[in-house]
Amino acid sequence: MSQVPSAVLSCHNLGKSFGRDRRRDTVLADINLSLQQGDFVTILGQSGGGKSTLLKLMGGFLAPSSGSVSFHGQPLKGITPKIGMVFQEHSLYPWMTVEQNIGFGFKVRGELPQSYRNRVQNMIEQVELDDARKRYPHQLSGGMKQRVAIARSLVVKPDVLLLDEPFSALDVQLRRQLQAFLLAIWRETSTPMLLVTHNVEEAILLGQRLIVVGDRPGQIIAEVSTAAAEFRGRYHPKFLKLQRHLESVLEYNSATADLEYHPEETASAWQN
Ligand SMILES: Nc1ncnc2c1ncn2[C@@H]1O[C@H](COP(=O)(O)OP(=O)(O)OP(=O)(O)O)[C@@H](O)[C@H]1O
Numbered sequence: 076m077s078q079v080p081s082a083v084l085s086c087h088n089l090g091k092s093f094g095r096d097r098r099r100d101t102v103l104a105d106i107n108l109s110l111q112q113g114d115f116v117t118i119l120g121q122s123g124g125g126k127s128t129l130l131k132l133m134g135g136f137l138a139p140s141s142g143s144v145s146f147h148g149q150p151l152k153g154i155t156p157k158i159g160m161v162f163q164e165h166s167l168y169p170w171m172t173v174e175q176n177i178g179f180g181f182k183v184r185g186e187l188p189q190s191y192r193n194r195v196q197n198m199i200e201q202v203e204l205d206d207a208r209k210r211y212p213h214q215l216s217g218g219m220k221q222r223v224a225i226a227r228s229l230v231v232k233p234d235v236l237l238l239d240e241p242f243s244a245l246d247v248q249l250r251r252q253l254q255a256f257l258l259a260i261w262r263e264t265s266t267p268m269l270l271v272t273h274n275v276e277e278a279i280l281l282g283q284r285l286i287v288v289g290d291r292p293g294q295i296i297a298e299v300s301t302a303a304a305e306f307r308g309r310y311h312p313k314f315l316k317l318q319r320h321l322e323s324v325l326e327y328n329s330a331t332a333d334l335e336y337h338p339e340e341t342a343s344a345w346q347n
């Protein structure tokens with residue numbers, strides 16, 4: 076497949092297997108995906124389907140078994156602070172306070188605390204963690220930890236942000252508040268975002284483009300444009316129709332013929 080020149084982050088025929096010989100398990104196969112400036116792509120898929128593995132490959136945390144990942148047109152060789160990653164399991168440093176966790180990206184770059192203190196403080200205010208600045212992760216709720224993880228990734232202004240179920244532990248109110256926060260950042264900065272979620276409503280609402288990763292091996296089984304205005308309102312009839320359709324794609328894992336991946340048809344059918 077030819078490479079899209081303006082892609083910030085892309086993968087080409089990407090595959091990943093774990094184990095050896097007869098125990099070899101192909102988790103992902105032939106994934107082609109491209110993120111350009113201003114893209115917001117959401118990924119849906121069943122549990123164990125390979126979504127976290129895909130994000131780890133695209134973030135340089137895992138090496139592909141086949142295919143490749145490109146960052147600004149160059150092969151991705153490993154992790155880089157320019158690719159922000161919010162892991163499913165928070166991954167905060169337990170021995171660091173909220174403030175230190177959020178400032179960690181600057182510290183590893185060798186910047187002095189006085190040079191980044193204000194940026195960290197602004198970010199703490201944006202995620203409303205002012206009162207928790209000096210607390211350690213074990214003293215935070217699940218939602219607070221998730222906010223620290225998001226803040227830590229955003230504060231260093233990455234070129235692209237990969238988010239693995241960042242809002243899964245939150246109640247509806249906080250989830251909506253943080254969705255709005257993330258969208259505001261995206262609109263303001265055009266940072267390309269790739270967000271994994273189990274929540275069909277969230278996947279439609281947040282993204283401009285939605286991808287469903289099927290199971291065994293994980294492949295892209297559906298791709299839908301969700302950029303139109305009706306997909307910004309969770310009670311719009313077209314929104315609800317797409318939601319039901321995606322739920323059936325997930326349930327049947329595209330097993331029925333009419334749910335197979337026809338990108339042109341699917342995109343135009345849902346855009347009208
Ligand atoms: N390091 C590893 N070694 C062996 N198998 C792994 C490894 N990482 C993931 N797997 C396997 O790959 C499959 C996909 O895992 P992955 O975490 O990517 O799924 P997921 O789609 O993110 O699931 P969930 O929605 O539950 O988070 C699982 O069967 C898992 O056991």
Ligand SMILES: [Mg+2]
Pocket residue numbers: 126127128163239
């Ligand atoms: Mg996962």
